[in-house]
Structures are given as structure tokens and as C-alpha cells.
Amino acid sequence: MADAIPAAEHGATTPAGSKLLQCQVVTPEKTAFAKTVDFVALPLFDGELGVLPGRAPLLGRLGYGELRIKVGGATESYFVDGGFAQVRDDVVTVLTSRAIPADKIEMNGSAAKLDEALKVKAVTESEVEEKEKAVARLRAMTHVSRKA
Amino acid sequence: MAKARAIIKRRKAVDNIRKITRTMELIATARFRKAMDRAVEAEAYTRKIAEMASDLGGSSPSTLHPLYEKREPAANALLLVLTSNRGLAGGYNGNVLRAAIRDYQDLQAEGSQVAVEVSGKRGQNFLKYRKIPVSANYGHFEDKPAFHEVEVLADRYMRLFLEGKIDRLDVAYTRFINTAKQEAVVRTLLPIPTDDPDAAPKAAEAKAAPAAAGAGREKAEYEFLPDAEGILQELVPVSFKARLFKCFLDAAVSEQIARMVAMKGASQNADELSKNLTRQYNRARQSQITGDLADIVGAAIALE
Numbered sequence: 001m002a003d004a005i006p007a008a009e010h011g012a013t014t015p016a017g018s019k020l021l022q023c024q025v026v027t028p029e030k031t032a033f034a035k036t037v038d039f040v041a042l043p044l045f046d047g048e049l050g051v052l053p054g055r056a057p058l059l060g061r062l063g064y065g066e067l068r069i070k071v072g073g074a075t076e077s078y079f080v081d082g083g084f085a086q087v088r089d090d091v092v093t094v095l096t097s098r099a100i101p102a103d104k105i106e107m108n109g110s111a112a113k114l115d116e117a118l119k120v121k122a123v124t125e126s127e128v129e130e131k132e133k134a135v136a137r138l139r140a141m142t143h144v145s146r147k148a
Numbered sequence: 149m150a151k152a153r154a155i156i157k158r159r160k161a162v163d164n165i166r167k168i169t170r171t172m173e174l175i176a177t178a179r180f181r182k183a184m185d186r187a188v189e190a191e192a193y194t195r196k197i198a199e200m201a202s203d204l205g206g207s208s209p210s211t212l213h214p215l216y217e218k219r220e221p222a223a224n225a226l227l228l229v230l231t232s233n234r235g236l237a238g239g240y241n242g243n244v245l246r247a248a249i250r251d252y253q254d255l256q257a258e259g260s261q262v263a264v265e266v267s268g269k270r271g272q273n274f275l276k277y278r279k280i281p282v283s284a285n286y287g288h289f290e291d292k293p294a295f296h297e298v299e300v301l302a303d304r305y306m307r308l309f310l311e312g313k314i315d316r317l318d319v320a321y322t323r324f325i326n327t328a329k330q331e332a333v334v335r336t337l338l339p340i341p342t343d344d345p346d347a348a349p350k351a352a353e354a355k356a357a358p359a360a361a362g363a364g365r366e367k368a369e370y371e372f373l374p375d376a377e378g379i380l381q382e383l384v385p386v387s388f389k390a391r392l393f394k395c396f397l398d399a400a401v402s403e404q405i406a407r408m409v410a411m412k413g414a415s416q417n418a419d420e421l422s423k424n425l426t427r428q429y430n431r432a433r434q435s436q437i438t439g440d441l442a443d444i445v446g447a448a449i450a451l452e
Binding site: 098 | 186189190193196197200204294295296299312370371376379380382383386393
């Protein structure tokens with residue numbers, strides 16, 4: 001955080017064209033990464049949201065899905081497991097319980113897990129909610145890892 | 149010579165024990181560093197959550213999240229005790245268990261049905277000995293508690309609380325204050341205390357942080373997705389999870405410190421004992437030589 005803020009202030013003063021984003025992903029266990037990037041795509045609860053430098057301040061709830069960052073020409077992709085995102089002063093902070101690089105997702109048997117999750121009988125409201133959550137999570141995970 | 153030999157044997161045993169305690173001290177030191185690093189890294193998350201909550205602060209929710217709901221008197225309470233799997237950690241487990249038992253008795257006196265869950269073999273054995281029924285045992289939290297493991301527990305507790313199966317969740321653990329001070333405490337995590345002693349300094353910190361960061365950290369006009377209240381409602385369970393996770397991290401760090409200190413003391417005692425035994429041995433040897441000399445001289449005089 002300490003080094004992120006000066007960078008952000010610096011970013012705010014340079015002309016619009018050359019601005020960069022500071023992106024940090026924080027999990028309860030550690031700071032997964034903190035990088036200077038050109039573009040961030042956040043998986044919000046209802047769809048994807050792209051963030052470019054100069055974005056207005058934003059607080060949002062994340063869903064399960066793919067977090068993409070663009071550095072130079074390269075794109076990196078992570079799977080994030082819900083959480084929150086905050087954008088201000090060209091600093092994107094992502095709080096999530098897990099962030100896994102797309103190529104490190106272990107897909108062993110997750111297709112089976114998805115089938116299993118789909119088969120679970122959900123009667124009460126909370127059960128339905130739980131089931132939907134599990135299915136969405138597994139689907140997003142499979143999706144991200146397939147792309148990688 | 150029999151006495152001197154016995155002393156040497158004892159000294160050897162003491163030296164061997166010293167080697168073991170010294171090694172354990174070194175291991176505990178290394179583990180403590182690692183646990184400490186993890187705890188420091190984890191702090192970023194709680195700090196960010198607090199920051200976000202304070203950013204949302206302007207829009208206080210019209211309805212409090214159900215996890216805040218106080219139910220008096222608590223008919224069903226759940227007490228989670230965090231102890232270590234291994235012993236030789238000085239008063240670490242004893243202190244936590246003493247605090248836990250006190251809370252257990254207090255809750256019972258208030259007329260609650262108390263279910264006890266315990267993490268760590270030391271606590272399990274102790275409660276078995278005291279014949280206190282334990283509803284769940286966790287032995288898999290070693291010195292590196294993982295968030296996804298703690299999350300399982302947190303989810304279960306929240307569900308039990310929301311379903312009304314428990315009305316209160318207490319956690320007995322060792323709070324890490326600094327490397328020189330840790331204390332065994334019992335904290336109520338559910339219902340989420342509104343005047344949390346830990347949350348208060350955090351809020352103050354969150355207020356101080358923007359001030360430190362300069363004018364750039366003024367209140368920004370946020371765009372909320374979906375809306376401020378929705379985010380706040382989502383934030384509550386997350387911050388509960390983070391808080392429970394912090395208990396586990398604190399316990400892990402404190403355990404290593406306790407073991408480090410205990411083993412340091414043991415090594416020092418062994419050193420002292422070894423020194424005393426050496427002195428005793430020398431004295432025994434000396435007196436034996438004196439005795440032998442007296443014999444020889446006596447025999448020589450008798451021959452004259």
C-alpha cells in the first residue's frame with residue numbers, strides 16, 4: 001500500500017495518454033500480487049467490468065470468474081473466488097478469498113464435481129442459493145482453466 | 149569411583165536433553181518467523197476490509213445484518229478452543245484452557261447450553277480428562293492454518309447462527325500482542341460485537357491511514373455496484389471470516405513464541421545443571437584421590 005499510493009499520485013499528474021494502473025490482489029493469507037498494469041478486467045457479480053486508467057472511483061462486489069490484467073502486450077489471467085473490488089486514483093484493489101493463476105487451476109475431477117453439484121437436490125431457499133453458488137463457482141473455474 | 153561414575157552418567161543425560169531442547173528452540177524460532185510473516189501478510193486483507201467499510205461508512209445500512217442480532221439470554225452457545233497439537237510450550241495450552249473453562253462455567257451459570265469444539269490434541273486430552281463433552285475435534289490446524297480450512301468452519305458457524313441453532317460463538321485463543329506479550333483471551337465473535345475493542349483501533353487506523361497518505365485520500369465519490377448497502381451486507385460475513393482466521397493465525401504465532409521461550413528456559417536450566425554436576429564430579433574425584441593418597445601414605449608408614 002505504501003508504495004502504491006505515491007505511484008497513484010504520480011499517475012494522476014501525468015497526461016492522460018501515458019497513465020498506468022496499479023493493481024493489487026489481496027487474499028486473507030497474503031497479497032497475491034501487486035503490479036503496474038495497462039488494463040484490468042474484473043469479474044463483477046453480474047458481468048465483466050473493464051478498468052482503464054482514469055476510471056471514476058468504484059466499489060463493487062465480485063462474482064466467481066476470470067480476472068484479466070494486461071501488461072504491455074501480454075495478458076495474465078486469474079481465477080477469483082468472489083470478494084470485492086475497489087478502484088480509486090488509478091489503484092485497483094481486489095479483495096478475494098482466493099486468486100489462482102489460470103494455468104495453475106487444478107481441474108482434476110472438477111467436471112465430475114460440477115455434475116455432482118448440479119445433481120444436488122435443493123428445496124429450501126438457502127439450499128437453492130448454495131447450489132447456485134457452487135455451480136457458478138465450478139463453471140467459472142472450468143471456463144477460466146479451459147482458456148488458459 | 150562408583151559415585152563419580154554415577155555423576156558422569158547423569159551429566160551426560162543432562163547434556164543430551166540440552167541438545168534436544170536447544171534444537172527445539174531453534175525450530176520454534178524458525179517456525180515463529182514463518183508464522184509471523186504469514187500473520188503480517190494477512191494483515192493487509194483485514195486493513196483493506198476495514199478501509200472499505202469506512203469508505204462505505206457514510207451510507208449506514210437501514211437494517212443491521214442478521215449476524216449482529218443479539219439474543220439474550222443465549223440459549224445455545226458454542227465455545228471454540230484453540231490449542232496446540234504438541235506440548236512443551238510452557239504455559240501456552242494451560243492458559244488458554246483455563247480461560248476456556250472459566251468462560252464455559254460462566255456460560256453455564258447463565259443457563260446456556262454450551263457446545264465445546266476444540267482444535268489441537270492438547271485441548272482434546274484436557275477436556276477428556278475434565279469430562280467435558282466435546283462436540284467436534286480439529287487436529288489438522290498445525291502451525292500454518294490455511295484460509296480455506298478456516299473458511300469451512302466460519303461458514304458452518306454462520307449457518308448455525310443464522311438458523312438459530314447457536315446464539316453465541318466464543319473463541320478461546322491466545323492473542324498475539326507483540327513478541328514479548330501474548331495473552332489467553334475469550335472473544336465473542338457471534339453475534340458480531342458492535343463495540344469491538346479490536347475493530348475500534350482498526351477504524352482509527354483506517355482514519356489515520358488516509359491522513360498519512362496525504363490529501364489524495366479524501367473522500368471519493370464512489371460508484372457502487374450493486375449498491376452501498378448490498379456491498380456492506382456482503383462485507384459482514386467476509387469480515388467475520390477474516391476475524392476468525394486472525395484468531396487462528398494469532399494462536400499459531402503465540403504457540404511458537406511460547407515454545408521458544410519454554411525451550412530457551414529449559415536449555416538454560418540444563419546448562420546450569422550440567423555445570424553443577426561437573427563441579428560435584430570434580431569434588432568427588434578429588435576426595436577419592438585424597439583418600440587413596442592417605443591410604444598409600446598410611447601403608448608406607450606401617451611398613452617402616
